[in-house]
Amino acid sequence: MPAANDSTTASEVNEKDTRVQFPQEGYFIEQPIAPGSYLGPINASLPDADKVPLLFQPFKVKDLTIANRVVVAPMCMFSSLDGFFTDYHLVHLGSFATLGAGLILAEATAVLPEGRISPSDTGLWRDEQIAGLKRIANFVHKQGSKLGIQLAHAGRKASVKAYYADLPESAYWKDNVVAPSGGAEFQWDDKHHVPRELSVEEIHRTIKAFGAAAVRAAKAGVDTVEIHAAHGYLIHQFLSPVSNNRTDQYGGSLENRARFLLEIVREVRANFPPSKPVFLRVSATDYVEHLDGPSWEIEQTVQIAKWVKEAGVDVFHVSSGGNTAKQEVKYAPGYQVPFAERVKQAVPGLDVVAVGVITGGKQANEVLEEEKADLVAVGRGFLRHPNFVMNAAEELNVKVKYSQQYERGRM
Template identity: 55%
Template sequence: MVATVVPVTVESTTIVKPTHGAISYATSTETKFEQESFHITNKIAAGTNVGDNVEEGPALFRPYTVRSLTLANRIIVAPMCMYSSKDGFMNDFHLAHLGSFAIGGAGLVIAEATAVEPRGRISPADTGIWSDDHIPAIKRVVDLVHAQGSKMGIQLGHAGRKASTKAPYNAESFPASEYWPDDVVGPTAGLRWDDRHEIPRELLVDEIPEVVKAFAEGAIRANKAGMDTFLSPVTNKRTDHYGGSLENRARLLLEVVKAVRANFPAEKPVFLRLSASDCVEHLDIPSWTIDQTVEVSKWARDAGVDVVHISSAGNTADQKVAYSPGYQVHFAERVKKEVAGLGVITVGSITNGKQSDEIVAKGQADLIAAARSWLKNPAFALEAARELGVKPKYASQYFAAQYV
């Protein structure tokens, strides 16, 4: 049992007009008191198979180890942008949101895309990790997740040409002054995502080391906050040594990987999220393909990546994605079969335990990531266990749920 004292500031407030996706307050008086943050530590992680059939039972509920990190099961929470921060800080929403998945049995909870630079946010409501000031708020969430026995990672990200936009659910709350339209950067000048996005300027060659440094510093802060791993997510018509050939187009990605690997503890794994295809096969244009993904995955492995998280699309508004159950599994399977010594995560329309277990059992992927399924049911892993006949460990405070 762990109890820590955390100073909490309580203010007499008046709610004012919402800004950048979060409620803001006008302060009138301030009274300070100390509140106890109380965690019952689960020595056995919620979602662990505590039955007699661990080795012979469903593959989905067998532990997974990479470097010094061992997950209780193969079900993870994919990073999901929530657009609920102010100035990059995680808050009570993130504590409840991410903590619920750990209580619900996730082997690994990955926090949303967290900007390594202020200009790298999708919107002003994104979480951030560009300052040491962000560490305590992140650690507060990590501590709750760890108390359930789950592991936690964070997606370090940079929105590039998708930056400086409005949060999708509360667009009217964004004053123009919150944006940074003149500092939206991309691989190529003028190639914006669509007509609703800002026109980016080209990221200058002498600015690239600063971006690499920002990712490295983000990795250092993630470790200080107690993260067990982190996930790092790079349209490119450049003619310098960051454009043209596949090697050149992968250069920035690999520079980031090497920098963060050098600044993250050797015993902790680095995950990399890659889009396997631009999904523009209907257009007669050069595009990113699974063949290139396989090749870059090999380079990433050699640069220090332990696990790749394979998704698709997201690089052009002209994409056409053929959505169906598990529609991205075949991409993950290609990487799994062709890149030795690299763990693989699949994601996309994975909605139940049987489907998830079959993917792992067939060797198509090592880990299953889900997003909407967790939003629909924060106990997704526990329900998957029941579906598969597994006896899962419940969080101590939720033990009565196993009898329902």
């Protein structure tokens, strides 16, 4: 891989340059009102028809305003080549914008090449990767939606089989899979590689890589970045005593295990425009109460929520699990919402995103109306029903703005 080049200026990756590379973008149409914006009730004769459901009320954090409170959760598509965003990503993420999602969070994007989950993951470790993301941001913005990107490092869950692609062994880096603690004891399962322990120097390099990726994201024009500290990837591995038995300043006490996260938060915040919010996604629990010894659970999650708020996080996105193959998860509609509610109650002033088998408009709106969260995120639900927002609107008796190109398809 060519070395990262930090010399590119924002003016060198602007909309004009992107249109030279992709001239068809000149045909994109500005949306005066964002798809998914509330226009009124479908049937004004129904009870409470004049009440705007919270799900379809705008949401503002810092200078970011989104048309509604539906977030497309980051979902890995394993459709990248050498870390670059492709036409697939433009169509995949752009479709959610045409169909009314307020905020779209692009998939876990590696800050270092060895931080990818698979060789088919997207990346922002090189300046050359900015233009593809800028192209997507341009399209999403012209539809009226907002775009964020999740910055990530997979740690011990890196270099796994690339989905949808039969790649040669040379595409993988099984001898350079890293983690807070190394050795066979810390192998995630037999389908993952045995990790080696990161040195303190490598930890500092990784922290700087998150900051450099935030700079590139800003040059691409995204509206927010989300730091990925969930699902058993590197930051989560540092947080949990299940995966971290270091004895230096990055292990042991909760303060030490959280040091890596907090230093990344400060680095990203210092390298991303102050007018734009920083999101953080966490796993609230490891789901291993049946194991001997300490694990990661909600009380510690609440504590780090307080710390990251002070360090510069604006929005706290609460998921769960993923850090060990021994987890025991009971999936059910809204099963992760209580974790979000706990954080929201415990940390006033910190906006919270709830996620986890949210399947429809009424359920999503109840989460908001009951003050369990400020935003709701939907992942697989958007894969099953890309028009999730339009379906939710119909369910809630809401007339919403369609994309101009789709308006004549309204019932």
